Amino acid sequence: MVRRIILSLVLALYYISPSAATEFKLEEIAPGVFAHPGRTALMDHENDGDIANLGAIVGNDAVAVIDTGGSLIEARAFIAALQQATSKPIRYVINTHAHPDHVFSNGAFVGQGVVFVGHKNLPRALAARGAFYLESFRAAMGDALDGVVIVGPSVTVETATTLDLGGRKITLQAWSAAHSDCDLTVLDEQTGTLFAGDLLFLRHVPIVDGSLLGFLDVAEELAKIPAARVVPGHGPLVAAWPKALDDERAYLTRLTADLRAAIKKGDTVADAASAAAQSEREKWRLFDNYNGRNATAGFAELEWETP
């Protein structure tokens, strides 16, 4: 009933103006497993940086949060929704990698007994990029960025580790360079729910910020995880596994093939970046925002492999 009231209030305001108020959705996608769908968009003032999917797993004793979001505004809404979902305390905050839409809300979760967990390379990545991100996102986010600080992990994962939430174990796995050079996945053993972070993109064009070939290799390894369902870092919350990887692998494979052909032909990086993987354009959202960049980085990577 309460929910319905809030919803109708939201809708009423929606009709006054589409952006007068927005809602924060947190869905229970499996028993004790919650996920929030971020928008498929770039972080900006209007969406408060709420563009990545977030998650939470609730055990008998404690909660593990998987990624925190892109601003303190989003964090407050996330925490409020979590408090409605469970009275258990948050013990772990896990970051799947260093990108701002996944870590900018970390500061709101800092508190006694809260342990931040990430890939062994996450501190290095945050050191190299954190200050730059805080500065560069100010233009797009304005005051929605207020209060955001970079919070790194106090516990890092070298290869894999298991966390106990009380009668519920979750497995964290650190991957070699793929989407980024600090990708971490979380598997809830009890329900077989895999939080893939940005190792999986659905509908939102994949972003390569680590290694193109590494991404393809990791996607192949990822597919072997015996999960029942997956939550991608971006795109629809729950998808069938491992079929959910198909489109992403097709895109990365196309991009690799086009770039290799361009390099062989002697094309310049600028020419290759504007032409590679264009046959995939209609299949993805935000394609024009990221494909040129993927192709540029992929070109610079693949240039080293030809004789």
Added chain:
Amino acid sequence: MKIVAPRRWRPAGLLCVGLLLGALDGALAQAPAPVDPWPDLARDLFQGRAIANDDLVVLEAPVRAEDAAIVPMTLRLKAAGLRRATLVVDQNPMPMAAAFAFGETAGVTFISTRARVNSYTNVHAVGETGDGGLHAQVKFVKAAGGCSAPAVKNMDEAASHLGQMKYREFKSAESGHREAQIMIRHPNNSGMQMDQLTHLYIPAHYIDKVVVRQGEALIFSMEGGISLSEDPNFRFSYAPNGAKTISVEAHDTKGNVFKQQWPIGDAS
């Protein structure tokens, strides 16, 4: 179970302000930073000498950086008398990306490299003729969006192949010229970031000098900084002098010297 919680409430009256601010943010993002660093940069880099704005050196740079860490830029040298050409990314922390000097008979007609672009910025190419005359072109480059950063993507990989080089030849579009590419594995770390755990600054480590020769004759040398992308990459044309080998000597800020040479193929 589905939970819907209020996310953020903006009173309708304030919404217009919000939208307006949003629009202003957008407008600001389209313009270069209000303080133009170029006059100071020009004075520091070129001792306040007069700089003509013309087409002696043509700068090719993208309107928008796709990847903040790898932005392709080309300098086209339109006069045989050009001895030096400098690439400056005005708004970067270390704006001077690369200062090239060309061999007198090298016949370099273009040189392409890749730069880091931290924010919306002007990029200057300044050529210098043998008599000391300066000639500049400027392009405005929009910063890359999203999670793009002017940082190394795969740090372990960059470190493990330090100093490795690669050489390629291409069919030149100009008669009497050859086209080649030199690639050097190096993270080109800026050293300006603080390690969040140790609170120590990561030491700078970048390629600061490259010399490329055909036989004993200089094709070009470069003095560079952290605005050059990781794995410094140079593609250029030159007039062959009959030498059988092309050689590279590169120095970095930790005192490493990387040397390599390759036979010049029969591509023309």
